[in-house]
Amino acid sequence: MNMGGIAGMIRFDGKAVSAHDLTHIKQRLRHRGEVSTQIFDQGALLAFGNTIEANTAAGFYAVAHTDIPNPSINQPFISGFIQNGPAAFNELNADFAVTLWNTRQQALVCARDILGVMPFYYVHQPGRFFAFATEIKALIGLEEIVVVPNRYKFREYLTWSTTYIPYSSETFYENIYSLLPGHYLEVNNEKARLAPYWNPNLGKFCQLSHPEEYSRLFKEHFTAAIDTRMIGKMSVGAHLSGGLDSSSVSCLAQSLLKAQKRPSLHTFNIDTKLASTDESMYVEAVVKQYHTQHHTVHPTVDVLDAVLNINQLFDRPDHFIIPSSFHLSVSIKAQQLGCDCMLTGHDGDSVITTGFEYLDYLIDTSDWQELRLACLQYTSYSERNLAFLGANNEDLSTHSKYEKYALRIIGGDITKRFRSHPFSTFLKALSIPKQALGLSTSAIIAYCIQRIKAKIVHLNLLDNAFSVEFKQQTPPRLQQSTEALSASISSEFHVSANQILNTTNVICNEQLNHIGAYYGHQYTFPFFDKNVVELGLSTPAKISFDDGRGRGLIRNGLQTILPSQIVSRLTKANFVEYGTISAQQLYLAAHQQFISPSHAIWEVIDRALFLKIVNVVFEQHVPMQRKTRYNWLLSRIIYLALWLDSAKSAR
Numbered sequence: 001m002n003m004g005g006i007a008g009m010i011r012f013d014g015k016a017v018s019a020h021d022l023t024h025i026k027q028r029l030r031h032r033g034e035v036s037t038q039i040f041d042q043g044a045l046l047a048f049g050n051t052i053e054a055n056t057a058a059g060f061y062a063v064a065h066t067d068i069p070n071p072s073i074n075q076p077f078i079s080g081f082i083q084n085g086p087a088a089f090n091e092l093n094a095d096f097a098v099t100l101w102n103t104r105q106q107a108l109v110c111a112r113d114i115l116g117v118m119p120f121y122y123v124h125q126p127g128r129f130f131a132f133a134t135e136i137k138a139l140i141g142l143e144e145i146v147v148v149p150n151r152y153k154f155r156e157y158l159t160w161s162t163t164y165i166p167y168s169s170e171t172f173y174e175n176i177y178s179l180l181p182g183h184y185l186e187v188n189n190e191k192a193r194l195a196p197y198w199n200p201n202l203g204k205f206c207q208l209s210h211p212e213e214y215s216r217l218f219k220e221h222f223t224a225a226i227d228t229r230m231i232g233k234m235s236v237g238a239h240l241s242g243g244l245d246s247s248s249v250s251c252l253a254q255s256l257l258k259a260q261k262r263p264s265l266h267t268f269n270i271d272t273k274l275a276s277t278d279e280s281m282y283v284e285a286v287v288k289q290y291h292t293q294h295h296t297v298h299p300t301v302d303v304l305d306a307v308l309n310i311n312q313l314f315d316r317p318d319h320f321i322i323p324s325s326f327h328l329s330v331s332i333k334a335q336q337l338g339c340d341c342m343l344t345g346h347d348g349d350s351v352i353t354t355g356f357e358y359l360d361y362l363i364d365t366s367d368w369q370e371l372r373l374a375c376l377q378y379t380s381y382s383e384r385n386l387a388f389l390g391a392n393n394e395d396l397s398t399h400s401k402y403e404k405y406a407l408r409i410i411g412g413d414i415t416k417r418f419r420s421h422p423f424s425t426f427l428k429a430l431s432i433p434k435q436a437l438g439l440s441t442s443a444i445i446a447y448c449i450q451r452i453k454a455k456i457v458h459l460n461l462l463d464n465a466f467s468v469e470f471k472q473q474t475p476p477r478l479q480q481s482t483e484a485l486s487a488s489i490s491s492e493f494h495v496s497a498n499q500i501l502n503t504t505n506v507i508c509n510e511q512l513n514h515i516g517a518y519y520g521h522q523y524t525f526p527f528f529d530k531n532v533v534e535l536g537l538s539t540p541a542k543i544s545f546d547d548g549r550g551r552g553l554i555r556n557g558l559q560t561i562l563p564s565q566i567v568s569r570l571t572k573a574n575f576v577e578y579g580t581i582s583a584q585q586l587y588l589a590a591h592q593q594f595i596s597p598s599h600a601i602w603e604v605i606d607r608a609l610f611l612k613i614v615n616v617v618f619e620q621h622v623p624m625q626r627k628t629r630y631n632w633l634l635s636r637i638i639y640l641a642l643w644l645d646s647a648k649s650a651r
Contacts, residue, residue, distance in 0.1 A: 003031070003032045003033060003048075003049060003516065003517040003520070003521075003522055004032055004033060004048060004049040004050055004065045004066070004067060004134075004517075004522070005029050005032035005033070005047075005048040005049065005065055005133075005134035005135065005517070006045075006046065006047055006048065006050075006063040006064065006065045006097060006098075006099060006120075006132070006133070006134055007025045007029055007046045007048070007063075007131075007132065007133035007134065007138050008043065008044055008045040008046055008063060008099060008101075008131070008132055008133075009021060009025075009043045009044060009129055009130070009131040009132075009142075010040075010042050010043035010101060010108055010129065010130050010131075010187075011042050011043050011128070011129045012042070012106075012126075012127055012128060012129060012130075012188075012189040013127060013128050013129065016041075017043045017044050018143055020143060021131075021142050021143055022037075022044060022046075024138070024141050024142065025046060025133065025138045025142075026046070028133075028135065028137045028138040028141070029046075029048050029133065029134065029135060029138050030048075031517060031518055032048035032049055032134065032135075032517055033048040033049020033050070034048070034049060035047070035048050036050070036051055036052050037052075038052045038054070038061055038063075040061075040101070040103065042106070043129070045061055045062075045063045045099065045101060046063065047063040047064075047065075048065075048134070050063075050064065050065070050066075053075040053077055053078045054075075054078075055075060055078045055079075055082070058078070058082055059102060059103040059104040060078045060081070060082065060100055060101070060102055060103070061078075061100070061101045061103070062075070062077045062078050062081075062098060062099065062100040062101070063098070063099055064077050064096055064097070064098040064099075065096065065097045065098070065118045065120075065134055066094050066095060066096035066097075066098070066118065067095060067229070067522050067524060076092070077096075077098050077100060078100065080092070081100055081109065086109070086111070086184045086195070086197045087197065089111045089184060089197045089198075090197050090198060090199055092113075092530075093529065093530040093531055094113065094530075095113045095117035095118050095524070095525075095528070096111070096112070096113050096118055097110075097111075097112050097113070097118035097119065097120035097134065097179070098110065098111050098112075099132055105188075106188060106189065107186065107187065107188045108130060108185075108186070108187040108188075109184060109185070109186055109187075110122065110132060110179055110184065110185040110187070111179075111183070111184040111185070111197065112179045112180070112181055112182070112183065112184075113181060113182075114181055114182040114198045114501075114528075114530060114533065115181050115182075115500065115501065115505060115506060115509060115525075115528045115533070116167065116178075116180075116181035116505075116506035116509055116510065117509045117513065117524075117525055117528055118134070118513065119134050119135065119178070119510045119513055119514070120132065120134065120178065120179040121133055121134075121135070121136045121139060121171065121176055121177065121178050121179075122139075122176070122177055122178075122179060122185075123139055123142075123145055123175060123176055123177070124177075124187060124192050125144070126189070126190055126191060126192075127189060127190065128144070129144070130187050130192070131145075135315060135514065135517075136171060136173065136176055136315035136316070137315050139176055140173070140176075140315070145175075145176075146175075147173060147647070148173065148174040148175075149172060149173065149174070149644065149647055150170055150171065150172050150173055150174045151470075151473075151474045151604070152170065152474055152477055152479075153170055153171065153172050154172075154470075154474070154604055154640060155466070155474055155476065156168070156503075157172075157317065157636060157640065158464055158465070158466070158604070158605075158633070158636055158637060158640065159463060159464045160462075160463045160464065160629045160632060160633060161463075164498040164499060164502040164504075165502055165503045165504070166481035166482045166483035166486065166498075166501075166502060166503065167180065167181065167481060167482045167501065167502060167503040167505075167506040167507070168479040168480065168481040168482075168503070169194075169479065169480040169481065170479050170480075171316065172315075172316045172317070172643070172647075177480075178510075180194065180196075180480065180481070180482055180485075181198075181482060181501065181506055182196055182197065182198030182482070182485055182501065183195060183196050183197065183198075183485070184196075184197050194480060196484070196485045196488070198485065198489075200489060200493065200533075200534050200537060201534060202493050202495075202534055202537060202538045204534075205217070205534070205535060205538040205539075208538075211543045211546075211552065211556065212556065214535070214539050214540075214543050214552075214553060214557075215552065215553055215556035215557035216557065217535060217557075218352070218532070218535055218553040218554070218557040219557040219558060219561075221529065221531040221532050221535055222248070222252065222526060222527075222529075222532055222557070222558075223252055223256070224529075224531070225526040225527075225529035225531070225532055226249060226252050226253050226256060226343065226526045227256050228529075229341070229343065229524040229526060230253065230256065230257070230341060230343075233340050233341035233522075234263075234338075234340055235263060235266065235337065235338050235339045235340055235341070236253060236257065236262075236263075236265055236266065236339065236340075236341045236342075236343065237265070237266040237267070237268060237334045237337070237339035237341065237342045237343070237521065238250045238253055238265055238266070238267050238268070238292075238342065238343040238344070239267075239268055239269075239330065239342070239343070239344045239345065239346075240267040240268060240269050240283055240286060240287075240292070240294070241269055241270075241279055241282075241283070241345075241573070242269065242279035242280070242281070242282030242283040242285075242286070242566070242569075242573075243279070243282070243345070243569070243572065243573075244345075244348070244349075244551060244554050244555075244562075244566060244569065245345030245346075245347075245348030245349060245527065245554075246344070246345040247282065247286050247345075247562055247563075247566045248345060248348070248554055248558055248561070248562065249343050249344065249345045249348075249526055249527075250265060250267050250286055250290070250292060250343075251286060251289075251290055251558070251561050251562055251563075252558070252561060253265050253343055254267075254290040254291075254292050255290070255561065264291065264292055264293050265290075265292045265293065266292070266293045266294075266295060266334065266337055266339055267283075267286070267287065267292040267293070267294045267295070268294075268295050268296075268297055268330045268333060268334065269283045269294075269295075269296055269297075270296075270297055270298065270299060270326060270329060270330065271296050271297070271298055272298075272299065272575075272578045273298070274577055274578055274581075276573065276574045276575075276576075276577045276578070277573045277574070277575055277577070277578050278573070279573050281565065282563075282565055282566055282569060285563040285565045285566060286562075286563060286566065288563075289563050295333055295337070297329045297330055297332075297333045298329060299325040299326050299329050299582075300325040300328050300329045300332070301325075302325070302589075303325045303582060303585045303586050303589060304586065304589035304590050304642075306324050306325035306328050307324070307325075307586065307590070307638070307639060307642055308642060308646065309324070309328065310324045310328075310511070310515075311642060311643050311646040312646065313514045313515060313518050314510075314511050314514045314515075315514075316643065317636070317639035317640050317642070317643040318511070318635075318639045319504075319507045319508060319511050320508070320511070321579055321631065321632045321635060321636075322575060322578065322579050322582050322635075324511075324515070325582070326582075327512070327515060328515065330342075331515050331516065331518075331519035331521070332519065334519065334520075334521055335519040335520045335521070338520075339520075339521045340520065340521050340522065341521055341522050341524060342516055342521045342522065342523050342524070343524055343526060344512065344523060344524070344525060345526070345527060346508060346509075346512070346525060346527070347504075347505050347508065347527065348527035348554075349551065350499045350500050350502075350505060351500055351527045351528065351532060351533050351536040352527065352532070352536050352539075352544070352551060352553050352554055353499065353536065353541075353544050353550075353551070354544065354545070354550035354551055355539075355541045355542065355543065355544025355545035355546065355550055355551070355552060356378075356541075356545065356550060357496065357541045358374065358541035358542050358544070358545040359371065359374055359375070359409050359545075360413065361541055362374060363409070363410060363413050366432075368432075368433055368436030368437055369436070371406070371409075371410075371433075371437065372406070372436070372437045372438065374545065374548065375402055375405050375406040375409065375437075376402055376548075377547045377548030378405060378548040379398070379401045379402045379405050379548075380398070380548060381548065381549070381570055383568075383569075383570050383571060384570045384571070385570070385571050385572075386401060386404075386405070387625075389401070389404045389405060389408065390404065390450060400443070403439055403440065403443040404443070404446075404447070406437050406439060407439065407443060407444065407447040408447075410430070410433050410437070411430075411447055411451065430444060461626075461629065462609060462612065462613065462629070462630070462633065463629075464633070465605050465606055465609035465610050465612075465613060465633060465637065466604065466605065466606065466609075467602075467603075467604065467605060467606040468606070469603075470603065470604050470605075482501045482502070482506075485497075485501065486498050486501045486502075489501075489537075493537065493538075495537045495538075497537065500533060500536075500537075509523075509525065509528070535553075536553070539553060549570065550570075555567050576624050576625065576627060576628050576631070577624055579627075579628070579631040579632075579635075580617060580624065580627050580631050582631075582635070583617050583630075583631040583634045583635050584617060584618060586634075586635060586638050587614060587617070587634060587638060590638050590641070590642060591638075593641070593642065593645065594638075594641040594642070594645075599641065599644075600641075600644045601637065601640065601641035601644060604640070605637055610637060613630050613633050613634050613637070614634060616630040617630050617631060617634050
């Protein structure tokens, strides 16, 4: 099966591309399909599982990695670029990575889709050459590339953060870069210029005014996104966890396949055999209503082998907090069944949001009456999990739950505003909302005590385990990233783009793309469709809030599609327990491989802090909710340690 990919090298120094380099690229990407090659005096372009666009009259050639067929347009990338320049990329509603070579100007233009679904890596040595590929492994081993691990990337990778981190162009190898999503790169003999092309068209939604109009349009765009991604696919699969995102994808996909008289959808859910992750009731509701070909799989047993596999497939350490034994098991089963397409609802909630930012808006505008109503609505649902408010919430009265939640909402905001002020100022600032929201003095005192305790606990939590020497040798440095583009969109349209365009979303897209390519299927993300993304950005927070339920576009837009159990679902499975077990298994399986004091990981990590992390993960008396960041830190340190071993033989 052709998964697609691109690669190439253009030389600016008059030399020919070596036969060794061409052979190397073809061998490293052969799993992505039959290769088409266009040779020039200056270099070569290679397309895997696809054809090369050529307009000899205009002097343009293009290679593109895209899974969105558009047979109505001849040479869509060349014709669009000739007509509109880089703005043409903004007109495409497609997942793509593309390189165009202008033989007359001796210049390259490269571009990547708005959320980086299609990977694009490159090396540029001004005056000498520019090389690019869908996978880093095609660049490692080129004759003139020196492979050096990028220690600055370690700092980003191993630092726990509670905020969205912009996606940066740096990779785990020095001088090998990733093209930023929503950007294009102009390259010539002397320099490379990076610029954003994504300019969201949110004005097309300005005529919408009622919640049902937004929901109806979401259903229309989301259905089209799924339908388009299944065109030409022989056997379609989908992740089905039982959550709103995966259920929406699976239900609509199966409805479309049935209407088109095509083979039924294969759905996959992962059974960890833990009660805390059990979503079988919701999965069964979807399968019962839509009669998909359903498969329950289990994480691959050898967690160490899974991590080593990812090192080889992805050319960097695993990104997921739970080792990819979780994801590989689905891909292995999908391969056995012959699926050539895998739909996923991955991170749909970053696009079609909960709308809980509506509460922040009410605070900013001091609309206390509406805030009181919104908090009452949020806490009124008996099935909502309010464990984050503290212990024994099940025994609280409805009003007590409301008070604790309202104080959590306004207390956090007031704390941010008066962080550098005395505690008395904080209490004074609470006086106005106290009366307006009907909060008792006892509830406020209890909240303040809880915050003080939480702050003390937080002071003792680790955000990283770096050695002093590593931090001194590797200070933070400026990187090209999506931060400027996100800030521009957020400022112009008064929306938050960070939750969509961030490193977690993009790298997970890249990793799943690599996994799918090796197991014979194209991972595809309907929630990251350009129309769906822009509708999500345009939807007023109050509509998404949906009277406290959250995610109003899905619940209302697909209420006749989804089983009622899914529409009304307000809970999520808790994978902290499984994450703890996985981290423990990984440590027990792998620690002998990096226990030696001479291992490269100890040039980065302080051994004493590492042992503290290990102790927390294995200590039974530590509350499960406090283990999340330690599971994350332990897993990632081990991922990196194993990757450092494999990177030695990467060439």
